[in-house]
Amino acid sequence: MEQILINPDRCLSCHSCELACAVEHALSKELLAAVLGKESTKPRIFVETDGETNLPLQCRHCQEPMCVNACMTGALAKDSTTGKVLFHQDKCVGCWMCVMTCPFGAIEQDMSQKVISKCDRCPDREQPACADACPTGAIRYTKVADFAHDQRKHYLTNW
Amino acid sequence: MAYLILGNSAAGIAAAERIRQIDKNNSITILSDEPHAAYSRCLTSYYLGGQVTEQDMYLRANNFYQAMGISFQPNQKAAAVNPDKKQVVTNQDNIYSYDKLLIATGASANRPSLPGIESDGVFSLRTMDDAKAIEVACQSGRQAVVLGGGLVSLKVAAALNQRGMNVTVLVGSNRVMSQNLGDTAAALVEEQLAHIGITVKKGTRPVSIESDADGTVTGVKLRNGDVYQADLVIVGKGVRPNSSFLKETGLVNGGGEPLKVNRRQETALQNIYAAGDVALTYNILDENYSYSAIWPNALEQGGVAGTNMAGLTREYPGSIPMNSASFGGVPVIAAGITQPRAEGYTLIEEKDAKGNYRMLVLADGRLVGFTLFGDTSRAGLYTGIIKSRKQFPSDQALWQKPRNYLSLAGISTYQ
Numbered sequence: 001m002e003q004i005l006i007n008p009d010r011c012l013s014c015h016s017c018e019l020a021c022a023v024e025h026a027l028s029k030e031l032l033a034a035v036l037g038k039e040s041t042k043p044r045i046f047v048e049t050d051g052e053t054n055l056p057l058q059c060r061h062c063q064e065p066m067c068v069n070a071c072m073t074g075a076l077a078k079d080s081t082t083g084k085v086l087f088h089q090d091k092c093v094g095c096w097m098c099v100m101t102c103p104f105g106a107i108e109q110d111m112s113q114k115v116i117s118k119c120d121r122c123p124d125r126e127q128p129a130c131a132d133a134c135p136t137g138a139i140r141y142t143k144v145a146d147f148a149h150d151q152r153k154h155y156l157t158n159w
Numbered sequence: 160m161a162y163l164i165l166g167n168s169a170a171g172i173a174a175a176e177r178i179r180q181i182d183k184n185n186s187i188t189i190l191s192d193e194p195h196a197a198y199s200r201c202l203t204s205y206y207l208g209g210q211v212t213e214q215d216m217y218l219r220a221n222n223f224y225q226a227m228g229i230s231f232q233p234n235q236k237a238a239a240v241n242p243d244k245k246q247v248v249t250n251q252d253n254i255y256s257y258d259k260l261l262i263a264t265g266a267s268a269n270r271p272s273l274p275g276i277e278s279d280g281v282f283s284l285r286t287m288d289d290a291k292a293i294e295v296a297c298q299s300g301r302q303a304v305v306l307g308g309g310l311v312s313l314k315v316a317a318a319l320n321q322r323g324m325n326v327t328v329l330v331g332s333n334r335v336m337s338q339n340l341g342d343t344a345a346a347l348v349e350e351q352l353a354h355i356g357i358t359v360k361k362g363t364r365p366v367s368i369e370s371d372a373d374g375t376v377t378g379v380k381l382r383n384g385d386v387y388q389a390d391l392v393i394v395g396k397g398v399r400p401n402s403s404f405l406k407e408t409g410l411v412n413g414g415g416e417p418l419k420v421n422r423r424q425e426t427a428l429q430n431i432y433a434a435g436d437v438a439l440t441y442n443i444l445d446e447n448y449s450y451s452a453i454w455p456n457a458l459e460q461g462g463v464a465g466t467n468m469a470g471l472t473r474e475y476p477g478s479i480p481m482n483s484a485s486f487g488g489v490p491v492i493a494a495g496i497t498q499p500r501a502e503g504y505t506l507i508e509e510k511d512a513k514g515n516y517r518m519l520v521l522a523d524g525r526l527v528g529f530t531l532f533g534d535t536s537r538a539g540l541y542t543g544i545i546k547s548r549k550q551f552p553s554d555q556a557l558w559q560k561p562r563n564y565l566s567l568a569g570i571s572t573y574q
Contacts, residue, residue, distance in 0.1 A: 053565055097483050099535060099539060100539055103547075105564055114488075
């Protein structure tokens with residue numbers, strides 16, 4: 001099972017991940033075309049900063065996702081094989097129950113379409129666009145099994 | 160080993176799925192008092208408003224029961240439980256045996272004892288069949304009266320409004336959503352309701368439902384003598400747990416009582432569990448059990464019950480009251496304690512130039528409740544720190560934190 005691993009120590013808040021994410025989720029999947037075509041596309045990853053720490057934040061695809069429990073339509077579901085929290089936009093009615101419960105604040109509201117948007121781990125790519133675009137290795141896409149348990153814990157929690 | 164689940168909605172389905180994850184072999188049977196495969200009750204008002212189809216309401220794929228190896232028994236309403244024989248008898252006189260039983264029978268709409276409430280054209284909205292019956296009865300341009308100003312009542316009012324009915328909501332208290340919202344937020348919601356053309360009358364006391372010679376509803380009469388003309392009346396006066404069939408087990412004294420459970424969702428009787436709208440919910444804030452019939456609680460409790468039924472050990476982490484709604488496209492989210500009645504709470508609120516409203520209820524540097532109207536973005540950050548009981552240096556310090564993860568949850572909790 002692959003995971004997006006974040007190392008805030010390495011994040012320079014360059015926002016490359018946000019741009020790459022927005023382009024990947026544009027219909028054309030190309031920056032120039034997206035800009036010229038005036039496509040409305042938004043990133044599903046956001047770099048937060050408080051002056052000391054920079055943190056790229058997106059859906060964590062939680063093991064026990066609060067959003068899936070809160071979703072009253074079945075639009076959000078946990079895929080037990082891939083571990084992804086899948087979003088089926090056609091089932092979303094914009095009730096914002098998931099927005100109310102996600103403790104990471106990682107679910108965006110699209111107020112015009114009345115649906116949510118969130119990280120889908122880039123199903124059309126080998127590895128997510130944010131990890132590809134990150135110039136410092138702050139965002140890495142790795143098989144979790146590649147990490148020894150302790151190392152993984154270190155990576156996730158020790159900064 | 161035989162698992163028997165009474166109820167085919169959020170808690171029942173969540174439990175069945177969890178049991179099947181853990182126990183691949185033993186039989187799981189789900190009884191439902193309805194004819195339908197599992198559907199989302201919360202979507203009934205969306206169906207009525209024309210935003211979703213019947214097909215959209217079904218929660219799982221058509222082959223769900225078969226694929227999961229679940230025996231689904233529709234139209235089997237539990238009539239009695241015999242804990243000694245480990246059997247459930249249904250209204251159709253069928254007998255089902257169990258080794259582990261989950262009571263997830265949900266709740267039904269309250270029907271106040273108003274004269275005339277049995278008239279044709281008086282409905283509650285709880286089930287898919289209710290939604291379909293109301294759909295048949297509603298006619299564009301005619302008058303609808305909704306009794307009650309709670310969340311479900313307002314959602315139905317908005318749906319009927321969408322269908323072109325002239326809707327009046329009769330509220331007993333001095334504001335809408337009085338269980339969820341304080342005065343300021345309720346007033347903002349009322350503005351939205353007025354904006355989309357729904358009339359709200361507050362402080363009203365209906366005394367009877369009027370009907371014509373055929374028994375068809377014609378209006379609602381108030382204590383002050385006013386009569387509101389109505390071609391359709393919706394009664395939205397809360398719900399009561401479907402527990403009366405358990406009287407002989409001693410789990411409840413009378414009908415309509417919620418079931419007591421522990422953190423493993425076990426009832427007082429061995430091998431009998433309860434979850435969802437039929438049961439009490441462990442509330443993190445008062446560290447006690449209260450009635451909180453909301454979808455996320457039902458799913459989570461169902462999952463916990465299922466885990467324990469299948470032989471693993473799992474405790475329900477507890478919940479807080481919370482709700483989300485939108486009227487006229489403007490969202491409102493309220494969670495935790497939003498109307499502090501005891502001493503020791505600080506309530507801070509602000510309305511910005513764009514009409515967004517934010518209210519936090521704090522106690523000793525901890526967030527215990529919030530309401531967001533308009534800009535509800537990242538509301539879960541607040542829900543998260545209510546649940547984690549995170550301590551800030553002061554109420555004011557917490558109030559001034561921007562709504563982002565680093566400021567509220569903090570990097571040390573990120574994993």
